[in-house]
Amino acid sequence: MKEINFDAVVARRGTSCVKWDEVPEGFTPQEMQDVIPMWVADMDFAVAPAIQEAVRRRAEHPVFGYTVVGDDYYEAVISWFRRRHAWTVSREEILYTTGVVPAMSVAIKALTMPGEKVLMLSPDYNCFFSSIKNNGCEVVETILRPRPASGEVVWAPDWQDFESKCADEKTTVFLLCNPHNPTGRVWTKEELSRMNDICMRHGVKVVSDEIHCELIMPGHRFQPFAAVSEACRQNSVILNSPSKSFNIAGLQAANIICAQPEWRRRLNRAININEVCDLNPFGPVALVAAYNESEAWIDQLCQYLWHNYQALCDFLAQELPQLRVSRLEGTYLSWIDVSALGVPVEALCQDLLRKGKVWVNPGTMYGAESGRGYIRLNIACPREQLMEGLRRMAKIIKNN
Numbered sequence: 001m002k003e004i005n006f007d008a009v010v011a012r013r014g015t016s017c018v019k020w021d022e023v024p025e026g027f028t029p030q031e032m033q034d035v036i037p038m039w040v041a042d043m044d045f046a047v048a049p050a051i052q053e054a055v056r057r058r059a060e061h062p063v064f065g066y067t068v069v070g071d072d073y074y075e076a077v078i079s080w081f082r083r084r085h086a087w088t089v090s091r092e093e094i095l096y097t098t099g100v101v102p103a104m105s106v107a108i109k110a111l112t113m114p115g116e117k118v119l120m121l122s123p124d125y126n127c128f129f130s131s132i133k134n135n136g137c138e139v140v141e142t143i144l145r146p147r148p149a150s151g152e153v154v155w156a157p158d159w160q161d162f163e164s165k166c167a168d169e170k171t172t173v174f175l176l177c178n179p180h181n182p183t184g185r186v187w188t189k190e191e192l193s194r195m196n197d198i199c200m201r202h203g204v205k206v207v208s209d210e211i212h213c214e215l216i217m218p219g220h221r222f223q224p225f226a227a228v229s230e231a232c233r234q235n236s237v238i239l240n241s242p243s244k245s246f247n248i249a250g251l252q253a254a255n256i257i258c259a260q261p262e263w264r265r266r267l268n269r270a271i272n273i274n275e276v277c278d279l280n281p282f283g284p285v286a287l288v289a290a291y292n293e294s295e296a297w298i299d300q301l302c303q304y305l306w307h308n309y310q311a312l313c314d315f316l317a318q319e320l321p322q323l324r325v326s327r328l329e330g331t332y333l334s335w336i337d338v339s340a341l342g343v344p345v346e347a348l349c350q351d352l353l354r355k356g357k358v359w360v361n362p363g364t365m366y367g368a369e370s371g372r373g374y375i376r377l378n379i380a381c382p383r384e385q386l387m388e389g390l391r392r393m394a395k396i397i398k399n400n
């Protein structure tokens with residue numbers, strides 16, 4: 001594959017995209033005109049050429065009726081995970097749905113009773129909180145702790161606390177984000193195995209959201225939860241989609257992968273109850289083109305993101321040395337400790353948006369307590385745009 005130019009700027013404003021066109025409360029569209037968005041997890045890169053071509057080909061057929069997926073869809077999923085992640089999935093284990101958040105809601109509905117507790121690491125992806133509550137369950141957080149590691153900030157579970165929360169008889173599901181949004185951890189096989197051992201000791205099922213699994217930085221390796229061991233495979237439901245890694249979130253296709261026939265029957269029921277069983281005509285063709293023809297693209301993307309991350313670290317070390325960046329092992333979301341500024345992060349983010357014209361997310365979106373003193377920055381954009389966003393941030397912070 002020829003080299004992809006990730007420096008190319010794709011003008012997205014005016015395409016009804018959430019990242020560039022959403023107007024937050026208290027702002028006018030005019031005020032948002034020159035903002036650099038570094039908030040929602042969506043990339044500013046053109047998709048892989050094979051995906052664009054596949055979608056174009058489908059769009060040329062003039063009927064966009066109800067869609068069913070074919071053999072090529074299942075074969076693409078199975079082949080991808082075997083080739084890329086040494087994980088063997090069989091066709092009957094795969095259930096498709098419209099997104100990973102819908103899949104999460106389905107999994108919680110299928111595996112819990114209202115009033116039960118769902119454990120999650122904290123901070124964690126914000127929709128985890130809402131999905132648990134929307135299904136009538138209670139959120140239980142176990143707060144991640146920084147692990148001492150050669151001067152870098154690397155997050156790890158507090159195992160004692162993790163176990164004591166699993167031991168609560170009302171806790172029935174552990175909702176895991178693997179790799180982890182927002183801390184950027186790519187959990188190791190040992191960590192995943194330990195999580196499962198503890199969960200199984202206390203009868204807790206694992207739902208692993210693996211949407212970020214292709215976004216892996218050099219030196220790290222994604223471990224599918226279900227491929228850790230037969231015990232992990234039997235005790236888990238995996239949620240996945242090419243949407244995040246291949247930048248096709250708007251095409252809405254995702255998979256639930258589960259080895260347990262009885263859980264699968266319940267998952268299937270919940271897909272129907274939640275009415276998230278119909279894909280649109282473009283999702284499956286994009287998925288097949290991503291998994292079958294875009295592997296080289298994702299390798300180049302990860303290299304580019306890695307250089308963006310290094311540029312971010314170099315810039316902050318020079319300009320804002322009081323900020324501390326968590327080690328990015330995966331995802332394109334940087335988790336940054338801004339507590340040294342002594343300003344509540346909501347106020348800081350408001351200032352950055354209103355005065356600095358750069359939109360980042362306050363850490364408290366990902367955990368009211370665990371996210372205090374942090375911001376989350378999306379670095380999946382052309383490098384020059386990233387640098388301009390950082391210069392704007394530095395200007396505001398230095399003038400405060």
Ligand SMILES: Cc1ncc(COP(=O)(O)O)c(C=O)c1O
Pocket residue numbers: 041098099100101102125177181209211212241243249254
């Ligand atoms: C961990 C995680 N899960 C799910 C999603 C969204 O999934 P979907 O758009 O397929 O519903 C995101 C988006 O940022 C995410 O970070």
